[in-house]
Amino acid sequence: MNSNSGEESLIALLGNPNCGKTTLFNAITGARQHVGNYPGITVEKKEGFFSVDGRALRLVDLPGTYSLTAYSLEELVARDFLVNERPKVVLNIVDASNLERNLYLTLQLLELGAPALVVLNMVDVAEGRGIRIDGAELSRRIQAPVIPTVARSGKGKEELLRAAVALADEQRTWTPIKISYGPDIDPVLDEMEAMIASAEFLTDIYPARWTALKHLEADEQVIEKGREVNSELSSKLEALARRVTEHLQRTLDTYPEAIIADHRYGYISALLKSGVVERDAKADRLFISDQIDRVLTNRFLGPLLMFAILYMVYQFTFQYSELPVRWLEDGFAALGGFMESALPPGPLQSLIVTGVIGGVGGVLSFVPLILFMFLAIAFLEDTGYLARVAYMLDRVFRTFGLHGSSVMAYIVSGGIAGGCAVPGVMATRTLRSSRERLATILTAPFMNCGAKVPVFAMLIAAFFSEQRAYMLFLLTLMSWASALLFAKLIRSTILRGPSTPFLLELPPYRLPTFKGLLIHTWERTWQYIRKAGTTILAISIIFWALMAYPKPPETVSRAFETRREQVLAKLPDDLRQAVETGDAKGAPAETPTRDQTPAIVQGAKEELRAIAREEAEANLKHSFAGRAGTAMEAVTRWVGFDWRTNVALTAGFAAKELIISTLGTAYAMGEVPEEEDISLSRRLASDPDWNRLKAFTLIVFIMLYAPCFITVICIVRESGSWGWGLFSVLFNTGAALLLSGAVYHIGIWLRLGV
Amino acid sequence: MAEVLLRHMAAGQKGVITKVKASGELGRRIRDMGLTPGAVIHVQGRAPLKDPVAIKVQSFVLTLRNNEADFIHVRVDEDNE
Numbered sequence: 001m002n003s004n005s006g007e008e009s010l011i012a013l014l015g016n017p018n019c020g021k022t023t024l025f026n027a028i029t030g031a032r033q034h035v036g037n038y039p040g041i042t043v044e045k046k047e048g049f050f051s052v053d054g055r056a057l058r059l060v061d062l063p064g065t066y067s068l069t070a071y072s073l074e075e076l077v078a079r080d081f082l083v084n085e086r087p088k089v090v091l092n093i094v095d096a097s098n099l100e101r102n103l104y105l106t107l108q109l110l111e112l113g114a115p116a117l118v119v120l121n122m123v124d125v126a127e128g129r130g131i132r133i134d135g136a137e138l139s140r141r142i143q144a145p146v147i148p149t150v151a152r153s154g155k156g157k158e159e160l161l162r163a164a165v166a167l168a169d170e171q172r173t174w175t176p177i178k179i180s181y182g183p184d185i186d187p188v189l190d191e192m193e194a195m196i197a198s199a200e201f202l203t204d205i206y207p208a209r210w211t212a213l214k215h216l217e218a219d220e221q222v223i224e225k226g227r228e229v230n231s232e233l234s235s236k237l238e239a240l241a242r243r244v245t246e247h248l249q250r251t252l253d254t255y256p257e258a259i260i261a262d263h264r265y266g267y268i269s270a271l272l273k274s275g276v277v278e279r280d281a282k283a284d285r286l287f288i289s290d291q292i293d294r295v296l297t298n299r300f301l302g303p304l305l306m307f308a309i310l311y312m313v314y315q316f317t318f319q320y321s322e323l324p325v326r327w328l329e330d331g332f333a334a335l336g337g338f339m340e341s342a343l344p345p346g347p348l349q350s351l352i353v354t355g356v357i358g359g360v361g362g363v364l365s366f367v368p369l370i371l372f373m374f375l376a377i378a379f380l381e382d383t384g385y386l387a388r389v390a391y392m393l394d395r396v397f398r399t400f401g402l403h404g405s406s407v408m409a410y411i412v413s414g415g416i417a418g419g420c421a422v423p424g425v426m427a428t429r430t431l432r433s434s435r436e437r438l439a440t441i442l443t444a445p446f447m448n449c450g451a452k453v454p455v456f457a458m459l460i461a462a463f464f465s466e467q468r469a470y471m472l473f474l475l476t477l478m479s480w481a482s483a484l485l486f487a488k489l490i491r492s493t494i495l496r497g498p499s500t501p502f503l504l505e506l507p508p509y510r511l512p513t514f515k516g517l518l519i520h521t522w523e524r525t526w527q528y529i530r531k532a533g534t535t536i537l538a539i540s541i542i543f544w545a546l547m548a549y550p551k552p553p554e555t556v557s558r559a560f561e562t563r564r565e566q567v568l569a570k571l572p573d574d575l576r577q578a579v580e581t582g583d584a585k586g587a588p589a590e591t592p593t594r595d596q597t598p599a600i601v602q603g604a605k606e607e608l609r610a611i612a613r614e615e616a617e618a619n620l621k622h623s624f625a626g627r628a629g630t631a632m633e634a635v636t637r638w639v640g641f642d643w644r645t646n647v648a649l650t651a652g653f654a655a656k657e658l659i660i661s662t663l664g665t666a667y668a669m670g671e672v673p674e675e676e677d678i679s680l681s682r683r684l685a686s687d688p689d690w691n692r693l694k695a696f697t698l699i700v701f702i703m704l705y706a707p708c709f710i711t712v713i714c715i716v717r718e719s720g721s722w723g724w725g726l727f728s729v730l731f732n733t734g735a736a737l738l739l740s741g742a743v744y745h746i747g748i749w750l751r752l753g754v
Numbered sequence: 755m756a757e758v759l760l761r762h763m764a765a766g767q768k769g770v771i772t773k774v775k776a777s778g779e780l781g782r783r784i785r786d787m788g789l790t791p792g793a794v795i796h797v798q799g800r801a802p803l804k805d806p807v808a809i810k811v812q813s814f815v816l817t818l819r820n821n822e823a824d825f826i827h828v829r830v831d832e833d834n835e
Binding site: 100255293294 | 774780781783785790791793798799801803804811813814817819822
């Protein structure tokens with residue numbers, strides 16, 4: 001049967017991490033690929049389409065794994081895909097310079113019986129190290145085609161594809177190979193295999209011997225499945241496995257798993273003996289990579305260089321993205337301005353300008369930032385340096401229940417003040433251990449992101465103007481301390497559990513390929529745009545409605561109208577015209593004729609603006625957000641916040657930079673643009689309700705409370721559940737209330753700030 | 755020929771693994787990476803805070819935490835120190 005029925009033949013790509021799997025995937029599929037997630041979990045699923053001689057093929061890149069056990073999500077995903085989807089061919093990429101360890105996975109694939117094609121990759125690197133491999137002989141011994149390639153340069157790609165199509169056409173049935181596991185295991189394995197085969201126990205998905213082996217290896221997933229299908233046979237098998245385990249522990253002080261692994265490696269070394277691998281005498285010389293490591297992971301020089309490199313990543317991400325971010329912001333502002341003039345004033349204009357353009361613009365302005373961050377991380381990852389960072393910092397981060405790789409997420413989130421939690425949360429993708437990763441995701445938003453900094457700057461200017469630099473440094477330290485301590489708290493309560501085994505490979509240093517970097521960066525950025533865009537649009541419309549509705553009763557707006565008329569009535573007729581055509585609404589419009597207009601017109605305009613600001617304050621107070629803010633006073637009085645602060649903080653949940661402008665509206669200051677916060681700062685400094693203690697309490701609260709909802713959406717995406725998104729909102733706000741409350745009350749007790 | 759735990763090996767030392775006492779996930783991970791009895795390892799160095807340790811197995815570099823290295827017994831090649 002030739003698959004011309006419109007259905008593409010399915011080919012899977014399997015291999016260890018760092019064996020050139022992704023490079024090969026990119027070389028084969030080019031741009032025709034698509035990244036998604038496996039249903040319900042956060043492991044990336046990459047698919048691509050290509051054709052050979054008119055044959056349509058679908059290539060799925062399975063997660064990089066060292067083994068096909070059930071311990072990590074990646075391994076489970078790879079294994080389940082193989083047995084459930086039954087690919088026509090499994091391309092098993094093998095790093096030729098690391099043949100033994102890579103063949104360990106190959107062996108498990110062959111034991112599963114999958115139609116494997118071994119791709120002997122990086123033969124150039126191996127030859128550079130004095131290792132020559134006889135592919136034909138290896139192929140004869142493992143009974144599977146072996147094709148040597150160099151994925152980076154695309155060498156061997158054509159032969160590989162032709163061999164893959166040929167193997168797919170063979171329509172081979174899955175035929176597992178049989179490995180001997182020695183006198184302690186083999187008899188019981190045979191017995192179990194016979195029992196499984198005669199009862200047709202799970203044989204529709206797994207080969208009988210493989211199921212038996214998994215029972216001996218205490219593989220939870222397979223055992224669980226077996227219990228569901230046939231609990232009687234399952235308990236018999238488990239009893240047999242237990243007996244062997246006890247026997248081995250008593251007599252040899254070892255486990256079946258250990259013996260099985262030993263025999264697999266034994267099988268591999270027998271495979272490679274005499275004639276397959278040829279090593280040069282000079283193979284023992286120091287590799288270049290090891291020499292680089294002597295400097296980059298040196299006890300003294302290593303950390304210094306690391307901090308310099310991380311600082312450079314930070315600079316690169318934020319400086320180079322600054323200009324495109326501003327272009328996008330200006331573009332959206334211009335679009336908003338255009339729509340404002342094109343549409344008649346009213347709810348529709350307000351919805352489109354504030355709700356839609358403001359919301360979508362807010363999301364898209366992050367795109368350059370995310371793009372540069374992923375580019376920098378892809379570079380560090382592909383060169384192999386990121387693994388060294390994890391290696392050097394692991395001891396510190398482990399103390400707090402995290403992983404060496406957590407540092408990246410913290411720094412990008414604002415560990416160096418001015419980052420952003422959105423790319424920060426996404427940067428945790430380099431972490432493979434799930435508990436550590438989740439703890440990092442949940443605590444990274446405590447860092448001082450670029451949107452919190454202007455709010456802090458405004459408050460510092462108002463109350464701590466003589467200690468600016470000192471305050472910012474203090475706030476950076478405070479955010480690190482909170483992130484690490486809350487990580488420790490989370491890891492010892494809701495995410496309790498031993499740390500995931502570290503065992504990290506330090507791949508040889510490599511120069512990344514340009515194409516690889518671009519594909520890597522783009523696919524992750526595009527994912528952000530697509531997924532974040534839709535949800536965020538909906539939420540930003542909700543926020544707009546909360547701040548704009550309901551309108552105050554007719555009597556209130558009429559009262560403002562009357563006051564406006566009174567101002568105008570005081571003016572002579574000819575000047576009234578000038579005032580009205582200026583900007584009767586009172587927005588801070590600067591007309592070029594300002595200097596020539598008589599003082600009386602200026603005065604009237606001033607008065608009208610003041611009325612408009614008061615009206616905006618009244619509208620805000622009457623809106624859902626305003627009422628909620630007033631209702632929240634019941635709780636927030638404890639930390640000294642009134643409804644104005646509460647509304648500003650609520651708006652800050654939409655985007656932290658909105659705190660300043662909303663506070664401006666609430667204090668009837670008009671909309672305060674971010675750069676011109678001097679007036680608000682002065683207003684607060686002279687307000688008898690405000691003092692240093694209250695300002696510092698607010699700073700602590702803003703540092704810790706709910707992340708902005710764009711971050712929350714990213715948390716949901718990265719953690720794979722809305723529950724964690726909700727948790728981060730509630731937990732962080734709770735933490736903020738508690739700590740800022742402590743600051744406030746200790747402050748009052750010590751009579752600070754008065 | 756002395757037998758020591760991997761944790762106690764110094765940078766530059768070479769040896770042959772004699773026993774891996776870990777079971778469960780850690781044991782599986784250790785074995786997946788080729789650390790089985792008979793494997794030759796070479797200590798490359800340690801992280802700046804003395805933990806984790808970097809070793810060379812076959813021809814790749816692997817790092818593991820000291821508390822994970824505690825499960826690995828190594829027969830040290832004394833002349834190679």
